[in-house]
Amino acid sequence: MVSVAAYTRTAYNHGVILPEQPAGFAPQGQAAMPYSVLITLHLFAAFIFVGTVFFEVLMLEGVRKHVPREAMREVERAIGSRARRIMPLVLLVLYGAGISMAWHYRAVLAHPFDSSFALLLSIKILLALSVLGHFITAVTLGSRGKLKTRHVQRIHYSVFAHMVGIVLLAKAMLYI
Numbered sequence: 001m002v003s004v005a006a007y008t009r010t011a012y013n014h015g016v017i018l019p020e021q022p023a024g025f026a027p028q029g030q031a032a033m034p035y036s037v038l039i040t041l042h043l044f045a046a047f048i049f050v051g052t053v054f055f056e057v058l059m060l061e062g063v064r065k066h067v068p069r070e071a072m073r074e075v076e077r078a079i080g081s082r083a084r085r086i087m088p089l090v091l092l093v094l095y096g097a098g099i100s101m102a103w104h105y106r107a108v109l110a111h112p113f114d115s116s117f118a119l120l121l122s123i124k125i126l127l128a129l130s131v132l133g134h135f136i137t138a139v140t141l142g143s144r145g146k147l148k149t150r151h152v153q154r155i156h157y158s159v160f161a162h163m164v165g166i167v168l169l170a171k172a173m174l175y176i
């Protein structure tokens, strides 16, 4: 049975007709993970990732001018190696759940200009792919020992801007 909550918080509300199962429901007869589990995993992983990025920009960049350069570099190195241990799993959950949810909307996403939901979700996905590109660049440079402070700063600000866009789009796509 379709719950009121499932209807009110999906694209159904916004004139998008989904030939697939509505949010909150796994396709019948398939052993797919329920949509409610996917979105919960997605949300948890998103807030760990977004929280880390916000911490890096709002806290770390903010203290940079009060801390000796070498000490800051050490902190960045330590945070970098911690991030390389934790983030792959967080990103796997975030992108895995995101792609699985997007699969429910595949028919809608095939026509990105036909509805504001499809357009905003498509832009959100493009921004998310760009974030992944930033992360891979940082990890690659870091593991080769080529990640300089100016790279770290640029990546922080760029990913921060992407995050603001992604979170706004994730909510706007359900209401515009």
Ligand code: HEM
Pocket: 009, 010, 023, 039, 042, 043, 046, 049, 050, 094, 095, 097, 098, 099, 100, 101, 102, 105, 121, 124, 125, 128, 129, 131, 163, 166, 167, 170, 171, 174
């Ligand atoms: C940096 C990466 C990402 C972040 C920070 C992020 C963040 C979010 C947030 C905050 C929501 C709203 C969840 C809610 O209100 O319950 C959301 C929804 C969603 N995301 Fe992502 N996301 C990311 C990547 C992706 C990717 C790669 C895809 C698909 C390829 C995706 C697909 C979706 C879909 C389909 C929804 C709508 C769920 C719904 O309300 O039915 N996301 N995302």
